[in-house]
Amino acid sequence: MLINRSDNKFLTTQCNVYISPHEVLNPYISTYNILFPEKNMLSEKYTIIPDASGTFSFAYDGKSIKSELWGASSKINVIGSEANNYNFLLLVELKPCGLYQFTGVNQKEFTDIRIDLEAVNKSLNTSLCNIIEKAIDVNDLVNGLNATFLSHMADVYQINTMLGLIRKIHNNNGFLHIKELSFSEHYSERHLNRLFYQYIGMNVKLFSRIVRINNAIGQMKNLKSSCTLISQQAGYYDQSHFINDFKEICGVPPTQYLKNMSDFSNSIFKP
Template sequence: MISPNDIPSHLLMGRTDTHIYLRPHPALRGLIAHYTLIFPGSPGQAGESLTLIPDASGCLIFILRPDRVEGLIWGATTQAAVVHNDFATCPPRVFVEFLPGTLSLFAHLPQEELSDRRLPLSAVSAALTPEVARIAEESSSTGAFIAGLDALLLKIIEGRERPAAVLHGLKRLRETDGMLSISALAQETGYSARHLSRLFGEYVGMSAKTFARVLRVNLILSRMREGADSLTLTAQEAGFYDQSHFIRDFSRICGAAPTDYLQNLSDFYNETFKF
């Protein structure tokens, strides 16, 4: 059974009072940002809510109950989601946190069908949760469990690919911090902007324009965590030269205005290792 006390040092990416972040297998590191482990007894008052900042990614969640394992799938997120903060009382949970545009390799269906949805994993795969339950039962340590999970996920994606235009689009939007125009991106791929957006919807779960918007807001939040002094200047550096446009996009993505976000940071959770 997994434990917070036997985390292999070579897998550890980071640790907070509530979360342990672990590296996946090297062959998965361009697809999976990290595994996140949460154990009962983590600090935090049960009953509080937590707003999850959208990261244009999806995840798998495995809840390790004493008598069974429950599997959930969250599609790529484009808008803030409010969840119950149960860190103090929850059973052990394992999150497989995908990088943007990679969930399609593991859940082989049009990603717009999953976008901003939370479903039982059985709705997508009948076999995956029982396989993870078997790995958890047979593993004598956290390291063994992660190795088994790595092997299972590598097997799932064997032979699966994504269109070159989608891969190029994801790469170029990240290289340009989401500021490359979609028309210019479409020209680079050889597709029309409409066709490119259809491909993004199928493989990423949102249009290229929406992905760029989520990317830019998350990059602003990342720079703020690093100590940026001026929210206005940071927004301008991210291409938001119109203050009302920035506030509108920020509020749409985060579910709160920038000033409300800054005043209530403990009420929000945004990914550290994806942007």
């Protein structure tokens, strides 16, 4: 079994593997993150930075699998101490709208919460847990995950509309006011917020702020520049505004993030 690491030759020298999903699933799933945590592998302060996306989490402690749905994140999530307690972790890291695609449930009720996946979608939970339990290697696991998610896809018509709105915000680095989006897409501001709550779990303004900060973090990682330069390159005209936004989303100011980057997990915004 894959979840028994001693039987898994593929991961004898690796504790963390990222694998892309089937190409049809790319608009909804960012990556399959497979971990075999070693003792104290992660810092107790290891923190996931919000990216407005959800996650399907499967954790095996040697006896049973704990399966959860993590709603779209707008707040930090400190997971270091918890993750170190498991033998095996599978994180299906989704993109905005991904949770709606596979659950069909209004996402407003899931934002920033963790809930038993079985309580949300028993069929999906059963299928995924069976695949994890029976997979003999990583390829077998990924093939099973792809087949299951492909079979649970909803109608893509409205989702495609949302993906277009998300791309437009992303292409503007999050600096696209809802009035501009409303004008360009011929939707009322109220209707736009209703769509974002339903399909992502938050309103347009909060989503855009999270996009801005994630893009800024990408600049920080690549350039190692001063906060002043980074805030300008991220589109902020006021450094204090950038610092306040950063601290509100990430829990720490930019200077502290730069000093302790290894304690944070961040995927540059996933369009």
